[in-house]
Each structure stands twice: as structure tokens, then as C-alpha cells.
Amino acid sequence: MDKSREGTYYAQRSPLPETPGPGTGPAPWQKTRVVGTARPRVDAYERVSGAALYPSDIVLPDMLYGAILRCPHPHALVKRVDAEEALRMPGVRAVVTGSSPGANLTWPYSPEVSRLLFDPHCRFEGEAVAAVAAETPYQAWDAVRAIRVEYDVLPFVVDERRSLETSAPRVHEGGNRVKGEAYERGNVERGFAEAEAVLEQSYRSECELHTPMELHGCVAKWDGDRLTIWESTQGVYRVQERVASVLGMPLAKVRVIGHYMGGAFGSKLQAGKYTIIAALLARRAGRPVKLFLTREETYLAAGNRPPNNMRLKAGVKKDGTLTAFDFSCTGTGGAYPAGGVALVDWLVRDLYTCPNVRTECTDVYINAGPARPFRAPGHPQGSWALEQMLDALAEAIGMDPVDLRLKNIPNHSQARAGNPRYTTTGLRQCLEEGAKAFGWKEARRRSAASRTRGHLVRGVGMAAGLWFAGGGGPPSTVIVRLFADGSVNLNMGASDIGTGTKTVMAMVAAEELGVEPEMIEIENADTGTTQYATASGGSKTVPTEAPTVRAAALDAKRQLLAMAAEDLRLDPGDLRLEGGTVVSARDQSKRIKVTEISALKKRGVIVGVGYRGPNPENRVVNPFAAQFCEIEVNTRTGEVKLIRFLGAHDSGRVMNRLTYDSQVIGGITMGIGFAMTEVRVLDRSQTGKLVSKNWHDYKLPTALDVPGEVVSLPIEIEDVEANSTGAKGLGEPVTIPTGAAIANAVYDATGIRVTDTPIDPMRLGRLLAGKRKEG
Numbered sequence: 001m002d003k004s005r006e007g008t009y010y011a012q013r014s015p016l017p018e019t020p021g022p023g024t025g026p027a028p029w030q031k032t033r034v035v036g037t038a039r040p041r042v043d044a045y046e047r048v049s050g051a052a053l054y055p056s057d058i059v060l061p062d063m064l065y066g067a068i069l070r071c072p073h074p075h076a077l078v079k080r081v082d083a084e085e086a087l088r089m090p091g092v093r094a095v096v097t098g099s100s101p102g103a104n105l106t107w108p109y110s111p112e113v114s115r116l117l118f119d120p121h122c123r124f125e126g127e128a129v130a131a132v133a134a135e136t137p138y139q140a141w142d143a144v145r146a147i148r149v150e151y152d153v154l155p156f157v158v159d160e161r162r163s164l165e166t167s168a169p170r171v172h173e174g175g176n177r178v179k180g181e182a183y184e185r186g187n188v189e190r191g192f193a194e195a196e197a198v199l200e201q202s203y204r205s206e207c208e209l210h211t212p213m214e215l216h217g218c219v220a221k222w223d224g225d226r227l228t229i230w231e232s233t234q235g236v237y238r239v240q241e242r243v244a245s246v247l248g249m250p251l252a253k254v255r256v257i258g259h260y261m262g263g264a265f266g267s268k269l270q271a272g273k274y275t276i277i278a279a280l281l282a283r284r285a286g287r288p289v290k291l292f293l294t295r296e297e298t299y300l301a302a303g304n305r306p307p308n309n310m311r312l313k314a315g316v317k318k319d320g321t322l323t324a325f326d327f328s329c330t331g332t333g334g335a336y337p338a339g340g341v342a343l344v345d346w347l348v349r350d351l352y353t354c355p356n357v358r359t360e361c362t363d364v365y366i367n368a369g370p371a372r373p374f375r376a377p378g379h380p381q382g383s384w385a386l387e388q389m390l391d392a393l394a395e396a397i398g399m400d401p402v403d404l405r406l407k408n409i410p411n412h413s414q415a416r417a418g419n420p421r422y423t424t425t426g427l428r429q430c431l432e433e434g435a436k437a438f439g440w441k442e443a444r445r446r447s448a449a450s451r452t453r454g455h456l457v458r459g460v461g462m463a464a465g466l467w468f469a470g471g472g473g474p475p476s477t478v479i480v481r482l483f484a485d486g487s488v489n490l491n492m493g494a495s496d497i498g499t500g501t502k503t504v505m506a507m508v509a510a511e512e513l514g515v516e517p518e519m520i521e522i523e524n525a526d527t528g529t530t531q532y533a534t535a536s537g538g539s540k541t542v543p544t545e546a547p548t549v550r551a552a553a554l555d556a557k558r559q560l561l562a563m564a565a566e567d568l569r570l571d572p573g574d575l576r577l578e579g580g581t582v583v584s585a586r587d588q589s590k591r592i593k594v595t596e597i598s599a600l601k602k603r604g605v606i607v608g609v610g611y612r613g614p615n616p617e618n619r620v621v622n623p624f625a626a627q628f629c630e631i632e633v634n635t636r637t638g639e640v641k642l643i644r645f646l647g648a649h650d651s652g653r654v655m656n657r658l659t660y661d662s663q664v665i666g667g668i669t670m671g672i673g674f675a676m677t678e679v680r681v682l683d684r685s686q687t688g689k690l691v692s693k694n695w696h697d698y699k700l701p702t703a704l705d706v707p708g709e710v711v712s713l714p715i716e717i718e719d720v721e722a723n724s725t726g727a728k729g730l731g732e733p734v735t736i737p738t739g740a741a742i743a744n745a746v747y748d749a750t751g752i753r754v755t756d757t758p759i760d761p762m763r764l765g766r767l768l769a770g771k772r773k774e775g
């Protein structure tokens with residue numbers, strides 16, 4: 001994902017009017033009955049009991065199992081593929097290679113670069129070479145191993161820091177430079193001249209791998225020329241679009257279903273090669289095919305958060321006024337254009353008021369699997385640099401880190417053309433109320449006192465952030481059906497990626513229709529039966545879908561009240577819907593049960609339609625954040641124990657306090673992984689291959705790594721300009737400041753700036769030993 005695509009990726013414009021009525025939609029809620037309360041998920045029982053059918057649970061009659069042969073080299077040419085023996089193996093029903101009929105397809109790696117689906121030039125370890133479908137997964141894997149491939153092994157480069165060296169092998173014919181992006185405002189040199197303290201520092205963040213609990217994959221089934229795909233995805237319509245375009249089919253012939261999915265974090269925003277390969281195998285075998293990747297395959301080929309090498313120079317006056325930022329960054333999206341530096345500089349450009357800013361980002365190719373958007377693309381990396389720098393600047397001028405940030409709060413976006421105003425910015429409240437609730441000043445004093453005693457020292461740190469998107473926008477269509485017995489069906493295309501989307505949408509419909517959320521039956525994420533939605537991502541699912549659901553519910557309610565008005569012989573404007581009964585606002589005795597309304601009885605169902613209208617013109621909807629943490633460092637071992645965390649988040653209205661807090665806890669946990677444990681390890685010198693292939697060698701944070709106390713402090717500023725529910729996005733901002741807050745706490749505890757992730761005992765122990773030697 002790329003910032004130039006902000007307009008299309010996260011907030012496509014729609015010519016459709018928002019219903020109901022003219023203007024920008026319904027007035028904000030005054031008092032809510034359901035929205036904002038803490039509600040367990042409407043599908044909690046299904047999820048917890050195992051009754052929920054995830055795509056990886058789907059078993060169809062006659063179903064085969066697919067497996068993909070992947071290139072074992074980081075860089076190689078496929079000279080010959082011999083599948084003769086594999087085809088004769090027991091249980092094998094289909095083999096597909098690049099020369100199979102119908103397999104000569106084009107795969108779009110990015111909008112700019114397309115290659116063959118089975119590209120004979122394999123530019124990363126894990127590139128697809130051939131595939132098999134067999135009666136059992138074991139037979140499929142045995143057959144994959146029986147396919148003989150002749151490779152021309154080529155020299156590789158898997159270290160982005162070496163990619164532009166003249167001696168580095170070329171990943172693409174045109175060289176290893178993807179592109180450079182530059183941004184400038186003001187006069188950076190003048191800014192540094194005006195500064196009273198200037199600091200400069202290099203930072204590095206390691207490549208992180210998406211690790212959703214449910215692996216990537218699908219089940220594909222043909223009925224004549226119609227294709228049905230059950231896919232673990234963030235967006236069924238995105239999958240439909242790509243499958244139809246790659247296979248050259250009409251959209252209407254491709255049905256994609258994804259009722260449940262077990263996590264993605266940006267890595268399942270589109271169809272994978274595996275989706276197409278499953279469809280090809282299924283067509284060849286004339287039977288449905290289930291094709292899910294192994295964990296190793298997802299680590300090789302299903303995406304990552306790019307590694308970034310950053311340098312930041314910053315100037316500040318003694319009163320805390322920021323005068324200049326000069327930022328540069330090198331990153332890699334792997335072997336294809338995949339946003340190796342996308343949005344890494346966004347926080348430097350836009351989080352704080354600063355008149356003079358220059359950024360330069362260089363994206364390079366290496367022989368490794370392509371990156372994918374990963375929860376707040378670019379932002380945790382940029383925050384790692386910027387927020388550590390803010391901490392250092394504060395110390396340089398003898399100012400409290402919270403006060404330095406408070407001094408530089410913008411009310412408009414400086415990085416966007418025309419400097420549009422934010423609809424709301426709760427950054428000040430996040431900082432002030434967060435610091436107060438955390439007990440920032442007292443904790444800092446306590447941690448300073450702890451440093452005179454023994455080898456266990458306390459440290460306290462904080463960081464702030466914003467997420468550049470998160471405001472949602474069109475298109476989205478939702479249908480609400482109200483049946484004659486008063487029960488309600490909510491029909492929407494959006495996926496619930498584990499964040500509680502279905503629950504929040506049921507609450508919105510329940511709010512308007514005067515029923516309990518459990519009364520709302522939801523159909524979602526099926527291109528065959530549910531309405532159009534963009535993929536659930538970009539922290540835009542609630543701000544996009546909730547106003548649409550509200551519009552659809554209001555449309556249904558308007559029709560219902562009109563029907564009731566006929567029976568009651570009253571003006572529909574005087575009527576209210578309360579718990580299954582339509583009541584006159586003027587005369588409580590005038591009422592009629594929904595089940596008694598004659599026109600509804602006759603028609604059987606009311607169909608309410610809602611469309612997502614545009615966001616306000618010349619405004620930016622962004623969520624804001626501040627996080628605070630207290631840690632303990634063992635100066636003998638370099639171990640860091642997280643004691644407590646507090647996340648203060650302005651994401652507009654809180655829709656469901658339970659799922660809200662879950663997001664905050666989950667985002668902080670993920671940020672802990674980014675800062676402290678997660679590293680993709682490639683063998684840089686010998687083989688170029690992935691070394692961290694599994695959950696033993698790729699370290700995810702576990703229950704032992706998260707603090708015992710995580711406090712979620714919503715800064716609830718209802719954003720009435722943003723949309724008709726007042727909610728902004730939450731999923732991504734919650735993971736942005738976490739890493740830098742930890743690094744700042746480590747500095748507070750030890751006086752050591754850990755500029756490179758991960759902050760693990762190996763690294764910190766070494767730094768502490770070095771410091772002891774110096775000291």
C-alpha cells in the first residue's frame with residue numbers, strides 16, 4: 001500500500017447518495033441505549049465452541065487437497081519441470097505447471113509489475129513452480145517432492161543494505177532500485193540554524209512476519225463455468241475481483257465466501273497465487289480442491305512488514321518548538337514492488353507541528369518474498385525513530401517528554417495539499433489524560449529513585465502517534481430486512497477479521513430498530529448473497545460500515561413508521577420505535593406492535609438499503625494515540641520485563657467497550673512483538689534462505705511477554721463531522737506507539753538508546769556490558 005493510493009485504497013468515492021434523505025445523513029445520536037456499552041460478541045458461542053466454520057474447516061464431498069512446489073532457492077531460473085513421476089503417484093488427480101493448458105496466466109505482483117503465474121524466473125525462495133492435487137494432503141506433498149525441477153541457480157542479495165552496491169546481483173533486469181520518494185516543506189537548513197539543540201541518529205527496525213492463527217488458503221469448487229471459493233480473507237469482493245481478472249471470468253461467475261477468518265493483519269487483503277492455483281487444480285481434476293499453505297509457506301510468500309533503515313536529524317528550540325526534521329530511509333518490499341518504504345515517513349511529516357521537513361525514502365529489491373500491508377503499514381517503524389528522537393530532544397532541552405509533545409500539536413494535516421483541518425484531534429487529551437491516568441510524573445520520579453538500588457531498575461516511557469487513514473469512506477452498501485415477526489436480518493459484504501465487526505454492526509442496527517443485538521441475524525462476506533464492501537483493513541471497517549448499517553436501519557425504520565402511521569392514523573413524524581412497538585411521541589396510549597402492522601403483515605418484509613456517503617470535503621479523519629509504559633530491566637541479564645501499559649486512544653466514539661479494549665490490548669501486544677521479539681532471519685551470506693521458519697525460530701510474544709496490567713483509556717470525542725456514528729478507526733493506531741514507548745522506557749531505566757529492534761537480552765545485555773566497560 002502506497003500513500004498515493006490513499007484515495008482509492010481506503011476511501012473510494014462513490015456516486016451513490018447516502019440514504020436517507022438529503023444532506024450528509026442522519027443527525028448524530030443523542031443518547032444511546034446499545035452503542036457504547038460493553039457487549040460480548042454476537043458470535044462468541046460459535047467462535048469459542050468451535051462451531052464457527054472457518055474456510056480452513058470447509059470439507060466438501062469429493063474434495064482433493066492441493067500442495068504447491070516452491071522454489072528452494074532465493075534466485076533461480078526454472079529450466080525444466082518434469083512431473084511424469086508425480087502424476088503416477090498414488091492418489092494424485094492433477095498436476096499443474098507453467099506449461100499446463102490454461103495455466104499460462106498473468107499474475108499482478110503490483111499495479112505496475114505483472115509476471116507469469118508460474119514465472120520461470122524465481123526471484124525469491126518460495127516462488128510457486130508447480131502444484132498437485134491428490135486424495136490426501138500427504139499424497140499431495142509426496143507428489144510435490146516427486147516433481148523434478150532443473151534450476152539454474154543465480155547469485156542473490158537478501159540484505160537491503162547491500163542491494164544498491166554495484167557488486168549486488170540484480171533482482172530485476174532494470175536494477176535493484178524500485179523507486180525513491182522525496183518530500184520537502186519549508187527550509188530544513190534554516191530550521192536547523194534556528195534550533196538550539198540538534199540531534200541525529202540512525203535506527204533500524206527488523207522485518208516482521210504476519211502470523212495469523214489461520215493460515216492463508218482456500219477451497220475452490222467449479223459448477224460448470226461457475227467458480228465458488230471459500231477463502232480466508234479480509235475482503236471477499238477484493239478476492240472476487242482478482243480471481244475474475246486473472247482467470248478472465250465475469251465477476252458474476254465468481255462467488256467468494258469468507259464468513260469467518262482467523263486473522264490477517266493486512267496479509268489477506270487480496271487473493272493469493274494459491275487461490276488461482278486451487279481453481280486451476282480443481283478445474284483440471286473436476287473436483288473441489290482445498291489448498292492451505294503451511295506456516296513455512298506463509299512466512300516465505302504471504303507477506304511481511306518491511307525492514308527499515310532510518311536516519312533522523314531533528315532540531316528544537318529551548319522552549320520546545322520543533323524547527324526541522326530531516327529523515328531518510330531505505331527499505332525493501334522484497335523481490336517485487338510491495339511498499340518497502342510505504343508510509344515510513346508519515347509521522348515525521350505529520351504528527352507534530354514543524355515548518356521545515358525533508359524526507360527521502362529509497363525502496364530496493366532483494367531476493368525475498370514480497371511485503372504486504374501489516375497493521376499500520378510504515379507507522380510503527382517511523383514511530384520507532386521519531387518517538388525515540390522526541391524523547392532525546394526533550395532530554396537535550398531539559399523538558400518533560402509529554403510537555404514537548406504537547407507543545408507541538410497540530411490541528412491540521414501539514415503533509416497533505418492545502419493543509420486540511422482534522423475533523424477532530426484528541427492528541428492533546430491522549431497525552432494529558434493518559435499521563436494523568438498513568439501517573440506519569442510520579443512514575444518517572446519512582447523510576448529515577450530505583451536506579452540507585454541493585455540490578456533491577458525501573459524505567460518509564462511514552463510515545464504518541466496518529467494513523468494516517470482510519471476515517472473510512474465509500475463505497476459500501478448494506479441491506480437491513482425487517483420481517484413481519486419483528487426479527488431483523490443484516491446483510492453486508494464486510495468481513496469480520498476478528499475485531500468484532502459483526503457485533504458492532506448488530507449494535508448499530510439494534511440501536512435504531514429498538515431491539516437487542518442478539519435479535520439481529522447477520523449475513524456477511526459472501527459475494528453471492530451479500531452487498532458490496534471494500535476489504536476490512538486500514539482501520540476503516542467501523543467508520544465505513546457502521547454509518548452504512550445505520551443508514552440501512554433508518555431506511556427500514558422510516559418505512560415501518562410510515563406503515564404504522566396508516567394503522568394509527570397519525571403522522572409518521574410523531575412515531576417512535578421502542579422494543580417491538582411503534583408509539584406516538586405525543587400520546588403514549590397510541591401504539592401498535594410491529595407484528596400487528598397491517599401493511600407489514602401483507603408485504604412480509606421491509607427492505608432498508610443504506611449507502612456510505614462521502615467523507616466531509618477538505619477535512620482529514622485520523623485517529624490519535626498516546627501510550628505509556630513502565631518496565632523493569634535486569635542490568636545483569638539484559639532482560640526487560642513489562643510491568644504495565646496504558647493506551648489512551650482518540651478513535652472517536654466508542655462503539656463497543658469490550659471489543660474496543662480488546663483492540664487496545666491486542667495492538668499493544670503486537671507492538672511488543674515488533675519491539676522485542678519478532679525478526680525474520682535470512683541467511684545473508686551462505687544460502688539466502690529463510691532461517692526463522694516456524695514458531696520456534698520466529699518469536700511471537702506470548703502471555704509471558706505481555707504486562708500483567710494493560711489499561712485502555714478511551715479519549716471519547718464523538719467525531720460528528722467524520723460520519724453519522726462519530727467513530728474513527730482503532731485497529732491500527734493501537735500498535736503504532738508501542739515499540740517506541742518501550743525503547744524510551746529502556747532508556748529511562750538504563751541510559752541506553754536501543755536504536756535497533758529487537759530489544760532482546762542478547763542486544764541489551766551487550767549494550768549494558770559495553771556501558772559498564774565505558775563507565
Ligand code: MOS
Pocket residue numbers: 234264265266267269373374375376377536537538539
Ligand atoms: Mo490493514 S494493514 O489495511 O489490514
